[in-house]
Amino acid sequence: MDNLDRSILDLLRQNARAGYGDIGSSVGLSASAVKRRVDRLVADGVIRSFTIQVDPAVDGMSTEAYVELFCRGTVAPDELQRILQQVPEVVYAGTVTGSADAIVHMRARDIASLEDALERVRIAPNVDHTRSAIVLSRLVNRSRD
The missing domain is CATH 3.30.70.920 (Lrp/AsnC effector binding domain/regulation of amino acid metabolism (RAM) domain)
Known part of the structure; x- marks a missing residue:
């Protein structure tokens, strides 16, 4: 895991529904590059789930x-x-x-x-x-x- 992965995780923590393009704009990657990284983070067990938090x-x-x-x-x-x-x-x-x-x-x-x-x-x-x-x-x- 590198600093780009950490930045992607921080953005997903703030909004798990953020689009790959929006995340890519923030971290300096293309949408497809962000998707590949997120897929790898899921496959490696770093990201365990995507969820909602209810008030x-x-x-x-x-x-x-x-x-x-x-x-x-x-x-x-x-x-x-x-x-x-x-x-x-x-x-x-x-x-x-x-x-x-x-x-x-x-x-x-x-x-x-x-x-x-x-x-x-x-x-x-x-x-x-x-x-x-x-x-x-x-x-x-x-x-x-």
Whole structure:
């Protein structure tokens, strides 16, 4: 991957529907050269998908929280993944350093739905406790999977 590929990725992150010609004008390549590069980035697994992002407020999922998850003993990441994948309100989860075992980003329709989802996480085997912070306002959002 070179700087042109990185520039193409940056432009696609901003607008996944951008035309190859528009991208080419920005990076100094022809539309066909951009298409070949994008096709290669897809084939190589650099680009995993093209998707949309829906405004959570419009989608009815405007209540969000970040949850620290604390486990009893040692729990394998695969087990945490299995537990958390069963809760549809979990939109992101990762293991972390520090006293918590994982950090979980959750979205729900309202506080009651969020509380129900948190309870489903709390009652899972090996989960000792959680610590939650409800998001009041979003300040910066740069999705960069």
